[in-house]
Amino acid sequence: MIIDPRSSARMIGVHADLMRVVYRAATITPIDFIVTEGVRSLGRQKQLKAAGASKTLRSRHLTGHAIDLAARVDGEIRWDWPLYHKLAAAMKEAARLEGVQIEWGGDWKGGFIDGPHFQLPFSTYPEIK
Numbered sequence: 001m002i003i004d005p006r007s008s009a010r011m012i013g014v015h016a017d018l019m020r021v022v023y024r025a026a027t028i029t030p031i032d033f034i035v036t037e038g039v040r041s042l043g044r045q046k047q048l049k050a051a052g053a054s055k056t057l058r059s060r061h062l063t064g065h066a067i068d069l070a071a072r073v074d075g076e077i078r079w080d081w082p083l084y085h086k087l088a089a090a091m092k093e094a095a096r097l098e099g100v101q102i103e104w105g106g107d108w109k110g111g112f113i114d115g116p117h118f119q120l121p122f123s124t125y126p127e128i129k
Contacts, residue, residue: 001026007035013064014038017100018120021091022067024098029090031083032072036116039064055112063127066119084115091118 003026011019022035040048040061048054060066069091071083088104095102101124105114 001029001032004034010035011038011067014067015064015120015125017098017125018065018067018102018118020098021095021100021102021118022069024094025087025090028093029087031086031090033069033087034072034077035067036070037061037068038066060119060122065125066117068114068116069118070116079115081115088115088118 003023011022026033038061040059042057042062045054045057045059045062049057061068069087070077071080071087072078073083084106088106091102091104101121103119103121105117105119108114
């Protein structure tokens with residue numbers, strides 16, 4: 001799979017380590033995907049929180065440490081949960097190969113899981129103030 005130009009544009013400002021993982025995952029994934037969101041503004045984050053699509057205003061998207069992916073099957077965006085397990089496996093393997101730690105929103109505990117979301121952990125990539 002090749003990352004399409006729109007997905008590449010959505011990764012502008014995303015941390016280089018996370019971008020490397022996405023590009024590597026594209027070479028090993030059995031599921032086609034697009035990047036739906038990389039860096040986002042505080043205004044956008046507030047909208048998502050108000051809509052219930054996020055639980056925080058401290059999103060890693062605000063600092064370029066997170067991306068959201070969408071599975072694509074036969075050219076159509078799909079939200080079937082099993083597809084995101086396959087994407088996560090590819091992203092985790094790509095991270096291992098690139099020597100980058102990542103977290104998957106599908107592994108989160110506490111009631112809110114986010115299958116499309118991948119981020120660099122705070123412990124390894126602290127916020128820069």
